[in-house]
Structure formats: C-alpha cells, structure tokens
Amino acid sequence: MIKSPFLQNSLMLAPLIGATGSLVSAVGLWLMFMAVTSAFGLSMNALRPRLLSASRLLASVLIAATLTSCAELGAQAWSLQWHQQMGVYAGLIAVQCVLLEHSGYFQSSLADRLRMCGVFGVLMAGLGLLRELIGYGTIARHLPWLAGSAQADWQGWALSADGGLRLAILAPGGFILLGMLVAGWQIWHRPAP
Template sequence: MSRSSLLAHSLMLAPLIGATGSLVIALGLWLMFVVVITLFGLGINALRPRLLPSTHVWASVLLAATLTSCAELGAQVWSLQWHQQIGIYAALLALQCVVLDYCGFFQNTWRSRLRTYGLFGALMVGLGLLRELMGYGTLGIHLPWLMAETQSQWQGWILNADGGLRLATLAPGGFILLGLLIAAWQAYRPTPTK
C-alpha cells in the first residue's frame, strides 16, 4: 500500500469512528459522501485538461470546499438535528476529496470507485447498526431525521427497554468495537497454505 493510498484510507477512519453512533447518522453521512465525492470527481475530471499543473491543487480545494459547503447547507435545510449530529465529519469530506484526487482515485474505473463507495458504506452502516444496537438498545432511533420530520414521536424499534451500553455510542466505544471486529476478521480469516 502506497503512502498516498494509506493517507486516503486513514482519512476515512475519522467519520467511520466519529459518525457511526447510530444507524441513521452513519447512513446519512455515507449518502452525503457518495454525492459529494461523485460530483467532485465529475467536476475535477472536466476541469483537469483546462488547468495548469500549478493551479490544480487550488482548483481542487476550491471545488471540494464549494461542494461540501453546499451539501452541508442542504443538510441543514433538510434536517437540522441530523446535521448537528454529524458535526465536523461532513466538513472533512472536502479534505477527503482533495486527498482522493491527489491519490489518483478519480482516474480509476467506475467499477473500482463503486467498490470503494460500497465498502465504505458497508463499514459505516454496519458499524452504525452495531453501535446503535449495543448503545441504545434500539434500531432506527433517529429515522425521522432523514425524513425531515422535527416533531416525531418515533422511538425506533426498542430491543432492550433498559437501554444499552452507553460507551458503544461514544468515539472510544467505536474504536473498541472496530478493533474487536478487525481482531475477529483476523482470527477467522482463512490463512493461505504454502
């Protein structure tokens, strides 16, 4: 794995840990990620032939910041509660766009990009689902946020009336759970025979 590829993947770790406290927050941020990254890729690929090499980074930063700001404003209009929960992680999408462009991600095939989108989405949604089940004892607790409903009595599907382990919804719980999932993957992954 190259250093630039490692940087791009490590930047995905911040929203993976910080914005997966519940299923709805994780799903919403992943959808925002897909929209912003896709629009950025289309825009930068259209601009690339017209840019001088010395202005490419500046154009990339400007385009990423513009698209991310527009997505954040749209999120505020759509659902303020959801936007407040994703916090700084939505703003990190601009940095992710610039780093992915630097790594050559947008010169890859559509199949490769869709694979990355799908893998990141599966990780976000899976970790959000596990953390919500463990932390709140519910499923879909914040679902009205994505439907732009502000005064909903929806409490989600309650699986445990006493709640859950609060640590699972916090960032340290996300690190612990991700570490346990990686350890389980390493333990049960078939080892290649020599």
C-alpha cells in the same frame, strides 16, 4: 506528497468512528459523501484537461470546499437535528475529495470507485447499526431526521427495554468495537497451519 492508499483510507477512519453513533447518522453521512464525491469527480474531470498541474491542487480545494459547504447547508435546511449530530465530520468530506483527487482515484475505473464507496458505505452502516444496537438497544432511532421531519415520538424499533451500553455510542466505544471487528476478521481469515 506520496500517493499512498494508507493515507486516503486513514482519513476515512474519523467519520467511521465519529459519525457512526447511530445508523441514521452513518447512512446520512455516507449519502452526503457519495453526493459530494460524485459532483467533485464530475467537476474535476471537466476541469482537469484545462488546468495546469500547479493549479490543480488549488482548484480541487476550492471545488471540494464549495461542494461540501453546499451539501452542509442543504443538510442543515433538510434536518437540523441530523446536521448537528454529524457536525464536523461532513467537513472532512472536502479533505477526502482533495486527497482522492491527488491519489488518482477519479482517474481509476468506475468499478474500482464504486467498490471503494460501497465498502465505505457498508462499513459506515454496519458499524452504525452495531453501535446503535449495543448503545441504545434500538434500530433506526433517529429515522425521521434523515427523512427530513422532526417527529418527536418515534424512538425506533426497541430491542431492549432498559437501553444498552452507553460506551458503544461514544468515540472510545467506536474504537473498541472496530478493534474487536478487525481482530475477529483476522482470526476468521487466518491461514490454516
């Protein structure tokens, strides 16, 4: 397998589009990503010198699946509504851990790892905030989910009385918004003629 940063970054696209329907879902999945990848990195750094190169892939798959399953069970016990909202995207964290291990991410410097996780977190939170603002017309609509309570009367800070454009909270709306943001970024950073 070719160690391609394109592949490791493209796997982050699914949670970036699917789990960013609201700010709370995006931040919660990013926090879970940080916790699982940190625990995975520590585990593999302890085991890597003791493993043969042929058994490293199997060990990383088992550790990633175990840690992700434990994190999902913890999320389900903490807040069932939030766990149901992010659903399948948490399982992709295990695949991402294995791919990051294979690409040498955990052997890179701490600054590089923190930069990648930070960029991913900013993208998740930013896209979640934009999609929630456009789709619901609120900010932090499901904040009690992340706090572990099921407070039914909290609706977030409403910015629009009639809601918003519902397409923004669906996956196609996420692709459209991300495409518009990438196009805006390219226009903004275009070299002067």
